[in-house]
Amino acid sequence: MSVTPETAPVTAGAGGPLLAVENLRVGFATEDGRVQAVDGVNFELEAGEVLAIVGESGSGKSVTAQTIIGLTRSPNSHIEGSVRLRGEELTTQSEAQLQSVRGSQIAMIFQDPMTSLNPVYTVGRQIVEAIRAHHSQVGRKEAHAQAIELLGAVGIPEPERRVDDYPHEFSGGMRQRAMIAMGLALEPSVLIADEPTTALDVTIQAQILRLIQDLNRGRGLATILITHDLGVVAEVADRVLVMYAGKVVEQGTLDDIFYDPQHPYTWGLLGSLTRLDRPRPHRLPQISGAPPSLLRLPSGCAFRPRCPHEFAECKEVPGLLPRLPEDPNHLDRCQLTPEQKRRLREVEGRIGLEEPA
Amino acid sequence: MTDAGAISASGGPLLEVTDLVKHFPIKSGLLVDREVDQVRAVDGISFIVNKGETLGLVGESGSGKSTACRAVLQLLKPTSGSVRFEGQEIAGMGRRELRPLRREMQMIFQDPYASLNPRKRVGQIVGDQLKVQKVASGKELRARVEGLLDRVGLSPEHYNRFPHEFSGGQRQRIGIARALALEPKLVFCDEPVSALDVSIQAQIVNLLDDLQDELGLTYVFVAHDIGVVRHISDRIAVMNQGKIIEAGDADQVCEHPRDDYTKKLLAAVPIPDPRESRARRDRTASAG
Amino acid sequence: MLRFVVRRVVGAVAVLFAISVLVFLIFNVVPATNPAQRIAGKNANPQLIENVEKEWGFDKSLPEQYWTQMKLIFTGQVTSYSQAHINIDQRILEGIPATASLCIGAAIIWLSLGILFGYLSAIRAGGLTDRALTVLALVGISMPVFWLASILLYYFTYKIELFPSNGYEPLSHPGRWFSHLILPWITLAVLFVGFYSRVLRSSMLDVMNEDYVRTARAKGLSNRRVMVRHVLRNSLIPIITLFGLDFGAVIGGGAIVTEYLFNIEGVGLFTAEALKQQDFPSIMAVAMFGAFFIVLFNTLVDFAYAYLDPRIRLGTSAA
Numbered sequence: 001m002s003v004t005p006e007t008a009p010v011t012a013g014a015g016g017p018l019l020a021v022e023n024l025r026v027g028f029a030t031e032d033g034r035v036q037a038v039d040g041v042n043f044e045l046e047a048g049e050v051l052a053i054v055g056e057s058g059s060g061k062s063v064t065a066q067t068i069i070g071l072t073r074s075p076n077s078h079i080e081g082s083v084r085l086r087g088e089e090l091t092t093q094s095e096a097q098l099q100s101v102r103g104s105q106i107a108m109i110f111q112d113p114m115t116s117l118n119p120v121y122t123v124g125r126q127i128v129e130a131i132r133a134h135h136s137q138v139g140r141k142e143a144h145a146q147a148i149e150l151l152g153a154v155g156i157p158e159p160e161r162r163v164d165d166y167p168h169e170f171s172g173g174m175r176q177r178a179m180i181a182m183g184l185a186l187e188p189s190v191l192i193a194d195e196p197t198t199a200l201d202v203t204i205q206a207q208i209l210r211l212i213q214d215l216n217r218g219r220g221l222a223t224i225l226i227t228h229d230l231g232v233v234a235e236v237a238d239r240v241l242v243m244y245a246g247k248v249v250e251q252g253t254l255d256d257i258f259y260d261p262q263h264p265y266t267w268g269l270l271g272s273l274t275r276l277d278r279p280r281p282h283r284l285p286q287i288s289g290a291p292p293s294l295l296r297l298p299s300g301c302a303f304r305p306r307c308p309h310e311f312a313e314c315k316e317v318p319g320l321l322p323r324l325p326e327d328p329n330h331l332d333r334c335q336l337t338p339e340q341k342r343r344l345r346e347v348e349g350r351i352g353l354e355e356p357a
Numbered sequence: 358m359t360d361a362g363a364i365s366a367s368g369g370p371l372l373e374v375t376d377l378v379k380h381f382p383i384k385s386g387l388l389v390d391r392e393v394d395q396v397r398a399v400d401g402i403s404f405i406v407n408k409g410e411t412l413g414l415v416g417e418s419g420s421g422k423s424t425a426c427r428a429v430l431q432l433l434k435p436t437s438g439s440v441r442f443e444g445q446e447i448a449g450m451g452r453r454e455l456r457p458l459r460r461e462m463q464m465i466f467q468d469p470y471a472s473l474n475p476r477k478r479v480g481q482i483v484g485d486q487l488k489v490q491k492v493a494s495g496k497e498l499r500a501r502v503e504g505l506l507d508r509v510g511l512s513p514e515h516y517n518r519f520p521h522e523f524s525g526g527q528r529q530r531i532g533i534a535r536a537l538a539l540e541p542k543l544v545f546c547d548e549p550v551s552a553l554d555v556s557i558q559a560q561i562v563n564l565l566d567d568l569q570d571e572l573g574l575t576y577v578f579v580a581h582d583i584g585v586v587r588h589i590s591d592r593i594a595v596m597n598q599g600k601i602i603e604a605g606d607a608d609q610v611c612e613h614p615r616d617d618y619t620k621k622l623l624a625a626v627p628i629p630d631p632r633e634s635r636a637r638r639d640r641t642a643s644a645g
Numbered sequence: 646m647l648r649f650v651v652r653r654v655v656g657a658v659a660v661l662f663a664i665s666v667l668v669f670l671i672f673n674v675v676p677a678t679n680p681a682q683r684i685a686g687k688n689a690n691p692q693l694i695e696n697v698e699k700e701w702g703f704d705k706s707l708p709e710q711y712w713t714q715m716k717l718i719f720t721g722q723v724t725s726y727s728q729a730h731i732n733i734d735q736r737i738l739e740g741i742p743a744t745a746s747l748c749i750g751a752a753i754i755w756l757s758l759g760i761l762f763g764y765l766s767a768i769r770a771g772g773l774t775d776r777a778l779t780v781l782a783l784v785g786i787s788m789p790v791f792w793l794a795s796i797l798l799y800y801f802t803y804k805i806e807l808f809p810s811n812g813y814e815p816l817s818h819p820g821r822w823f824s825h826l827i828l829p830w831i832t833l834a835v836l837f838v839g840f841y842s843r844v845l846r847s848s849m850l851d852v853m854n855e856d857y858v859r860t861a862r863a864k865g866l867s868n869r870r871v872m873v874r875h876v877l878r879n880s881l882i883p884i885i886t887l888f889g890l891d892f893g894a895v896i897g898g899g900a901i902v903t904e905y906l907f908n909i910e911g912v913g914l915f916t917a918e919a920l921k922q923q924d925f926p927s928i929m930a931v932a933m934f935g936a937f938f939i940v941l942f943n944t945l946v947d948f949a950y951a952y953l954d955p956r957i958r959l960g961t962s963a964a
Binding site: 205234268 | 417418524525526527554555556557558559560562563566581582583584585587588608611621622623624625626627628629630631633634
């Protein structure tokens with residue numbers, strides 16, 4: 001990856017953010033019309049941080065993640081905005097240049113390890129392939145040895161034997177560990193994990209989350225965690241982005257989002273969660289309606305049709321702004337006043353969205 | 358381990374399962390297949406479900422909970438054991454004898470995308486059983502189906518649409534309407550919300566709750582999400598490797614688990630509350 | 646793995662046996678006329694018919710007839726009465742080099758071009774290359790073999806005398822061998838090239854959407870590597886199936902029209918003659934011959950699967 005004087009990072013070393021995404025917009029031309037999958041996402045990520053991007057289907061969280069490493073580039077897609085790694089712009093790089101970034105600077109792991117690993121090659125071979133694609137001078141034997149070490153580092157027992165096994169010979173949790181091992185092979189600075197535990201059992205999920213957390217704390221590996229599960233977010237994240245219909249609707253620290261949420265969608269998500277450590281509510285607070293189709297977005301605030309607190313101002317698209325004077329880093333898109341928000345979000349003693357009965 | 362739950366006041370339990378076993382043979386051999394071992398998917402479970410109650414069945418993948426449902430409903434032939442529905446023994450019953458009983462026991466499936474025939478219209482999907490079981494036809498059939506659609510939160514005009522025109526949550530509602538068409542007494546819900554968006558899950562859970570109150574349904578609710586199971590269930594049975602290792606009142610099992618596996622399962626569920634989550638981690642760190 | 650191999654081989658033998666019984670029944674039991682008369686041919690006299698009856702065992706029970714006839718066929722003692730008393734098995738053996746040259750040569754062409762065109766179509770799907778290749782493929786598939794052969798013969802052996810018009814030269818004269826076979830190769834291959842390129846294109850487009858291809862790209866592999874090692878590799882499985890069936894069929898004497906039109910004295914030509922003259926012993930023999938190759942190649946295809954897809958190699962099967 002060449003670094004010309006113009007694109008050299010202004011601050012070398014521990015200066016600017018490790019990863020900076022600015023006004024990222026991704027549109028797709030589909031048979032049924034144009035779809036704006038991502039509509040203005042901004043965030044920064046430092047080494048050692050875990051940023052969680054939370055959302056449901058159509059929120060744009062996966063597209064955001066994939067666009068960071070250029071996986072969404074295609075004749076049908078239109079990408080605007082900036083993604084800078086250590087100050088260097090990625091969106092304008094050629095496919096060949098990006099290929100050297102993928103895997104080695106920014107690694108990405110996906111949701112279903114069963115389908116995310118090629119079934120016809122051994123796990124070891126797939127790891128070796130990753131290593132040698134970026135470091136062609138490394139011999140096959142040496143890469144194989146590195147693969148064994150990596151499998152051991154992620155907690156796979158008997159790695160020297162398992163390195164020659166095929167993906168289907170691993171259990172679900174072990175497969176995901178192998179994927180993480182493959183992601184770490186080149187010691188990237190950023191790990192993007194797209195729903196890494198959704199397809200796994202809850203006990204395995206806990207193990208994988210702990211592994212990701214250890215890597216994050218131990219190696220200072222900056223992590224972007226894509227998920228729909230707020231429980232997972234609460235366990236590992238430092239900061240949170242809540243996305244809805246392609247836009248970020250709330251953005252802040254972990255405590256901000258869980259204890260002082262400002263946007264009704266966030267209230268709805270928090271409210272509809274079951275809590276094992278609290279008594280059961282009579283009815284699970286729910287969000288009525290369904291996430292909108294990106295082809296037919298409501299005018300004004302996209303959440304309006306489902307929001308019991310909507311009022312006249314909601315006809316205009318609200319900006320993502322810091323609305324709490326004491327907390328400039330906590331942004332949201334709801335135009336209710338902070339006092340109204342504090343009042344309306346309490347439903348039967350917990351945060352929720354329904355009209356109080 | 359049977360739950361010593363009380364038999365309801367209105368007579369015997371609706372469903373009584375005793376020592377249910379379902380083994381799948383593992384075959385090997387050079388030329389001819391010989392059974393060398395078995396997969397003990399369900400390895401002797403017993404439980405009772407009373408009328409109007411919800412029994413939650415919790416377990417991880419491979420625990421046998423889905424196989425158990427199918428074995429109870431006789432969609433799979435049990436290897437051994439007894440299944441009594443309203444006092445009548447149905448384990449190993451033939452297809453013909455089972456047919457009238459199928460009206461009483463129904464199932465809602467996990468995947469709203471795979472469980473609806475994409476070539477059939479919604480009205481057909483929901484109403485076909487009424488035709489097959491000769492319960493209604495023609496105008497009356499249509500009226501009943503539209504009534505069902507309305508009850509599950511869809512509108513009558515959806516009668517002629519195809520499944521692919523609906524979202525996941527709506528398809529699951531169609532699946533529920535289908536299950537309720539014959540006015541069953543017992544409904545098995547096999548992971549009915551796992552494949553849905555979080556904000557829709559609560560809707561479907563609430564719908565199932567409401568329908569239970571309205572229609573006096575009895576549920577066996579199977580899921581791996583303990584939080585959801587606890588919310589909707591009166592009693593919970595925890596399955597592991599084909600056996601029920603703990604059972605009891607839902608709140609009791611979740612707040613005061615007795616078995617180590619149950620404890621491990623509950624401890625692994627992430628707490629959507631950062632302070633509590635940190636506190637729990639500190640507790641286990643200092644204890645460990 | 647051993648279990649897999651043993652089972653496939655046993656299965657293959659069982660299928661061959663079943664085919665032999667079926668062939669026997671079709672030719673001897675089903676038709677209404679006297680089988681001995683049919684075998685003896687059109688110009689037979691009663692004495693000949695009687696001899697045939699004895700030799701072929703028509704005076705004995707059905708299983709004995711079956712056994713006698715199979716013995717005759719497999720030990721090379723079948724004689725054709727209608728085609729100048731030639732030894733059928735020997736004639737078939739003599740035809741093998743020609744058929745093999747034709748089929749193997751055509752197979753190399755149709756596999757390489759089919760895969761190449763399919764690959765190009767898939768990586769530039771929707772573009773001009775893809776559309777052009779699609780049209781070419783459809784033309785190739787729709788072209789009748791005899792029409793194509795006639796056109797090629799007309800232009801390249803008559804109008805411009807580039808190639809000889811018929812016959813087969815053995816490999817001992819490579820130049821002549823090649824020039825005799827080039828037009829038949831093209832004729833035989835054109836249909837398959839079209840078909841295979843479509844199948845590969847479709848298979849690749851499916852595989853390209855698989856999650857593991859996305860993982861491969863996310864690892865930073867080059868486009869070429871992703872396409873060849875991940876997409877193409879996994880897309881070849883349907884091609885292998887087809888190839889096993891097709892190659893087995895043509896080398897078993899299925900290239901009848903091509904061999905006939907170009908007068909290549911292989912098994913296919915022999916079959917054409919036998920059919921023309923209703924020479925039943927010959928037809929039975931080539932039927933068995935063809936069946937053998939088809940079953941052989943199908944079994945080889947099964948083994949190729951196990952090599953290509955490790956999930957198939959496991960020994961025990963759990964429900």
